[in-house]
Amino acid sequence: MALTAEEVAQRYPLHWMVxxxxxxxxxxxxETKNFTTQDLELKDPxxxxxxxLAVTLGYIDAAxxxxxxxxxxxxxxxxxxAVQEATASGDPELLALVLSRRDYQRVxxxxxxxxxxxxxxxxAPDFYVEMKWEFTSWVPLVSRMCPFDTYKVYKRxxxxxxDTTLVGFENNRWQRGDRTFIFRGQGRTASLIELDHEKGTSWTEHMEPICRAxxxxxxxxxxxxxxxxxPIAINYLDTDKISFERxxxxxWGxxxxxTENVNGFECKVFSANNVELVSKTRSEHVPRAAGTGPASTAPLAELLAMAESPSFSETTPLTATPDEDPEExxxxxxxxxxxxxxFSGAGPPPGxxxxxxxxxxxxxxxxxxxRATLWLCEDYPLELQEQIVPILDLMSSISSPHFAKLRDFIQMQLPAGFPVKIEIPLFHVLNARIxxxxxxxxxxxxxxxxxxxxxxxxxxVLDDACFDIGRGYTDAATTTTHGDDDGLLHYAIRQSMLDPAAHQPDDQVDVWEALRGERPRNPSPPHELPSPPSPSGHGLLTHEECQLQRAIEASLRSVSLLPAAEGEPAAEREQDVDDELQAALAASVQEHSARQHQLLAEQRALDEALRLSLLDN
Known part of the structure; x- marks a missing residue:
């Protein structure tokens, strides 16, 4: 039924002005009329x-x-x-506006x-539980690269x-680390603390009122x-037709x-059938030169939905023809x-x-x-909705896409019981087993x-120490860096060597002390090197550690990053490095180069296998 302009303006006043x-x-x-949130989010036919509608039409002032x-x-x-529609419009000003507001609303x-x-x-009752994540694939090379991790969850x-060691996926590689996330609730406020145990740094975010948009x-x-x-891409699980079967x-007969025993609990095994994985890609905004051929992002990044851009795109025009220029x-x-x-909601004429x-x-x-598989236990000592789902929401909020996929899956109407074990598809060739x-x-x-x-x-019962930061962590927001890790090493050693107090006859500075900018705690004879700090005390360096320190100092001097010792001629400085040490350094470089060539060859084989697996049959 066709609507008049007055009827459209009455039913959809905001849409009509847009x-x-x-x-x-x-x-x-x-500004003047009392439009409610329901009015702002009302959907047209x-x-x-x-x-x-404003973003799709490209009306930046209305948006x-x-x-x-x-x-x-x-x-x-x-x-x-809306962000993806703004991207598809090709308007950088509109995209900047919508993307900025999206980030603001997220925070x-x-x-x-x-x-x-x-x-x-x-x-909810306090608990401790471990969530083991295993990623598997039927593609052999992908299976080799798939990691596993065990998330340790403390709640009091x-x-x-x-606690986790699997940080994410970036640049064709799984990103490993040793991180701890601590959420602290204080009434209506909260804080998030991230500890990097490898770097010894801490980062704190307070959930406080933020600035205006x-x-x-x-x-x-x-x-x-x-x-x-x-190109822009979305991937999601369509569960409208899903059914569970015991x-x-x-x-036969x-x-x-x-039933199966999983970690000491008797579980019923169910299959979830008709789970559909939908992958959509749009590229009307991409210039022809950039839109032809594979994109720069790795195929595995698309499979894991951890990258905004797809690695692989076969564009099929829906409302355009192949000869049309997307720039017009x-x-x-x-x-x-x-x-x-x-506004009538009617489709086009037949044909x-x-x-x-x-x-x-x-x-x-x-x-x-x-097909997904679930192992459900009816007497598991945890409650799914009250204890586990909030944890999944917390981890999803700090950009953990696989936690978001798991949360979306288990929020369906599952059969009775706690899902002690779940095996779900992530994307195309990758499964996750939790x-x-x-x-x-x-x-x-x-x-x-x-x-x-x-x-x-x-x-x-959990101790307070579970949620303490502990000693030895520096604030990541106030840490001053001097370039990359190698630059920091060079800078620390050079500054320590230039310290006049570090050149007393009875003192020697080793690499570990130089990194901390400290003088040696115990004087050592000139022929002995002080040991690196250890919980048990300070003994002599092992032969390997001595060689390591000598290699570092010699390599730094060879590129003039460290001054020669006082009174040492420049010619004699180069003679300090003996032939055996030079041979060891050369062998190390050769071994590293060979390893890099092997990794590159494996990566090329992986990319080709993934490309073939994604082609339509």
Whole structure:
């Protein structure tokens, strides 16, 4: 049924002003009239909010007015968000505006949601549990590169601690580390502490009121250019048709419901059928020179959905033709969509191509079906919604995409029981297997965790030390660096060597003391080197450690980073390095070069295997 202009303006007042690009009237109406959040997020017959319509049409002033009024920048249609629609428009100014507000709203929600999550956890019983993550693939080379990790989760009151060694995925490589995240709740406020045990640094974020949106820093030019020159992609699990089926075991004729023991708990085994993985890619905004051929991002990055840009794109035009230039204005290619056609919600005439507002899309969609497997225990001593889901939300808030996938999966209507073990597809060739174990430290002892018995169910008591930062950590925000690690090493040794007090006859400075800028604690004879600091005291260096220190000092002097000893001629300085040490250094360089060549060869084979696995049959 066709609507009149008056009816459209009455039903969709904000949409109507956006459609006609009446941005001044729109801003005035938003400031003077009492529009509610429901009005701002009302969807038109095509499923767009006023903000998403403004972004799709490319009306930056109207979008700015709606954002200033508090419109949700995370609105979406068909899975595409406002940021992605702004990217597809190809307008850098519009993208900068929407991206800046998106980042602002994320931080704002982050500062509000984490205290709420910690409040929910405060009411739940305390616990300790380990989550083992295993990544598997049917592609052999991918399987070789897939890591595993065990997240150790401590929860007491409104405090949560998570230890991990798997930081993320970047530049074709899994990023390893040794990190601890500590969430502390204090009433309506909270703080997040990140400890890097390898670097000995700590970083603290306080969940406090942030600056106004107008004061939020805009994205850099490099970020905007990178987005505008890279296809956009979304990947999600479609669970609308999912069904759960109890697995069977035994010989035909004697089949029964399958059960398995997982970490000491008897579990029922279920299969989740009709799990669809949907992958969509759009590239209408990408210049032809940048859009042809594979992108620079590694294939595995797309598979894990840890990168904004896909590595691989086969573009299939939906509303455009192959001869159309994506740089041209969409209105010059086809008759514009009229407001009657748009707001009536009616489709095109029979035989006519689908038409929509905005730039004609160049979109590829791939759908793959998977089966997921669950091991459910009905008497597990943890509650999924009250204890585990808030932990998944916390970890998802600090950019852990695999935690977000797990949270989305287990928030479905699962069969009764706690999912002690879950095996779900991530993307294309990669699966994740998550297993809960060592609950309350019952399987193996854990420091600061004491298992107790409360009635018929086990429980635990956690010490305050679980949530302390500990000694020896420096504030990452105030740490002064001098270039990269090698530069810091050179600088520390050079400064320590130049210190007159470090050249007393009875004192020698070793590499470890130079890094700390300290003088040796115990004088040593000239022919002996002081040992590196150790908990047990200060003894003599081993032969290997002496050789290591001599190698470092000799290599630094060879590139004139360290001065010669006082009174030592320049010619004699080079003779200090004996032939054996030079041979060892040369062998080390050769070995490193050979290892790099091997890694490059393996990586090329991996990329080719992944490329072939993603091609349509």
């Amino acid at each position: 459609w006609n690009n009446q941005h001044e009237e729109l801003r005035s109406a938003l 095509r499923g767009r909010t006023p903000l998403l 700015n007015a709606l954002l200033d009024a508090g419109a949700d920048v995370n609105c979406e249609k068909d899975g595409w968000t 704002l929600v982050h500062s509000i949601s984490i205290p709420d999550l910690l409040d929910k956890l405060r009411l 009151g409104g405090n949560v601690r998570v 107008s004061e939020w820093p805009p994205p850099t030019v490099d970020i905007i250019e990178q987005r505008l020159n890279t 697995n069977k075991s035994g010989i 004697w089949r029964q419901d399958k 204005d969409s209105k010059s290619k086809s008759p514009p969509v009229t407001w009657q056609e748009y 006519a191509p689908a038409r929509d507002v905005g730039r004609p899309r160049v979109e590829t969609t791939k759908v793959q079906k998977f 297993t809960f174990g060592n609950i309350f430290g019952t399987s193996s002892p854990v420091r600061h965790v004491d298992c107790i018995q409360e009635g018929e169910r086990p429980a635990c």
